[in-house]
Amino acid sequence: MRGRAGEMLVIGYCWACALLLPGVLCCVLGFLILKGGHTLGLELIFGDTDPIDALLLRRPVFDGLFPAMVGTLSLVVLAVGLAIPVGISAGIYMAEYSRGAVKRCFSLLFDVLAGIPSIVVGLFGFSVAVFIHRHFSENIYPCLLISAVSLAFLVLPYLIRTTQVALEGVSESLRLTAPALGASRFQNIRYVLIPRALPGIISGVILSIGRCAEDTAVIMLTGVVATAGVPHTIFGGYEALPFFVYTVASQYADAQELSRGYGGAIVLLFLCGGLFFIAFGIKRRMMHRAVYRV
C-alpha cells in the first residue's frame, strides 16, 4: 500500500514537472496579451504610414515596429545563413571524421565557446568592427553584417553539437548498410546519415533561429540603433525588436508606451513562431523528398 502511494507520488511529481514549462509559457503569453494585446494592430506596426506604402518602401515608418521587424528578420536570416554551412560541416567533421585527441580537444573548445556570455561575443564583434575601421576601411562601422557574424559565432556551438549528436545517434546497422552496398564514406554521409539525422539537425537550426531573434546583448554593441529605418544595406545600422522592447522597458514615458513595448514582445514571439513554422515545413519537405523522390 505504501509502495503504491509512493509510486503515485513520484508519478504526480513527474506530471507536475512536465507541466511546469508549458504552464510558465502560458503565464508569459497570457501576461503579454493582457498587457499589450490591445495595442496589436496595423498602427503598432506601421504607425500613421499607409501599410501598402510602407511595405513597398515608398514611405518610411517612424512610429511603428515595421523597421524593427524587417531588421530582426534580416539579422536572423543573415546570421543563420552564415552559421548553417559552417556549423553543420563542423558537426559532420566531429561525428564522422575526427578521432581521439583531436576530437576531445575540439569538443572542449566547442563547449567553452557555448559557455561564452553573449555580451562578451558582442564586445568581440565591436572590437573587430573598430579594428577593421582603423586598419582596413573607414566605411566599416558596427552594422548589420557585424551583428550577424557575431550572432553566427554565438550559435555555432549549438549547430555543431546538435548535428554531431544527431549523426552519432544513427544506429550502427543503418550506418553499415550503405558501405556494405558499395557506398564511399562521403556517399554514406550524403545519402543515408544526413537524411536520417535531419530532424536533429533542423532542431539545431530552430534553436539557433530563436537565439538569434531574441539576443539583445550582442546587437547592442554591434550595430543596432533606435531609429535607423528599414535596413537597405548590410553595412548600415538597423532596428531590431528585442532592442525596441529593451529600450521601451527601460525608458518608457507613460503607460501607453509601455503597452507598445508589450505589443512589440508579442510581435517578436509571433515572428519567432513564424520562423519555427517555416523551419518545420522545410524539415517535413526534406524528409518527404528523402523518402519518396525517385
Place this chain on the structure above:
Amino acid sequence: MTDPIKIQIRNLSFFYDDFTVLDGISERFRENTISAIVGPSGKGKSTFLMVLNRLWEGMPGARMTGRVEISQKGDFQDIYRAGCSLPELRRLVGMVFQMPNPLPMSVYKNIAFPLKLAGVTNREHIDQRVEKALKRAFLWDEVKDRLQQNAMDLSGGQQQRLCIARALILEPEVLLLDEPTSSLDPRASEVIEALLVELKARCTLLVVSHYQDQVQRIADRVLELSDGRFIQRTTDESKSSHLLSLNCENSK
C-alpha cells in the same frame, strides 16, 4: 567435377584490442556452394563475414593479420592489397545483415540505391534491374503495386527479402548472410531458404545461422567456429556439436 575455389583464406587472425577473435584460420570456399558457419554467440562469426568485405575497418581497437583472396575470372586477388577499391569490393561481395535494415526511402529507391552509388543513371535500365532483383528475391508480386511506398512499412519478412534484393541488384559473386532469418517467422524463413538455394547457382554463399534444421536443409558444408578456429562438420554432425555449443553457452 568439383566447383573452382572462390575464396581463399590464409592464416587469418583477428583481434579486438588484446582479445583474439579469429586465430590463424586457413580455409577455402568453392563457387556455387552454401557454407554454413555455426557456433555459440559472440565467438566471431559475424566478424569473420565482415573480414571478407572489409566492413570491420574503422571499428575501434580492431586489427587483423593474414591474407584473404577472392577469385575473379580465375585470378586470385588479395582484397587487402594497397589500391583495392572498397566500393568495388563490396559490389563483388554483397552482405545481408541479421536485422532487416531497409533505408528510410521508398521500396524502389532502396533497391535502386546500389545502382545510384555505382553511377548508373539510365532510368529504363534501372527499372529493369529493380524488377529483376525483386523477382529473384520472390518479392515482386507483393510489392509491384507499391514501389513508391516507404520500405519501413513492409513486414519483417518482406523487409529482409528487400535487403536481399538490394544486395542482389549488383549481381555479387559472393553473398554473406548474417543470420538472415533470425528475426523472421517460420513461413518467412522458408521463403528465404528457398531463395538462398536458388541463388546458389549464381554465387557463393556464406551463411551464419543458429538454426540447425535450416543448416541441414540448405548447407553444402558446415563450419563450426570454436576458439577462433573452424572445425569442419558434416551437416549431421553439426546438429550434435551445435546442441553441445548451446549447452556450453547456457551453462556459463
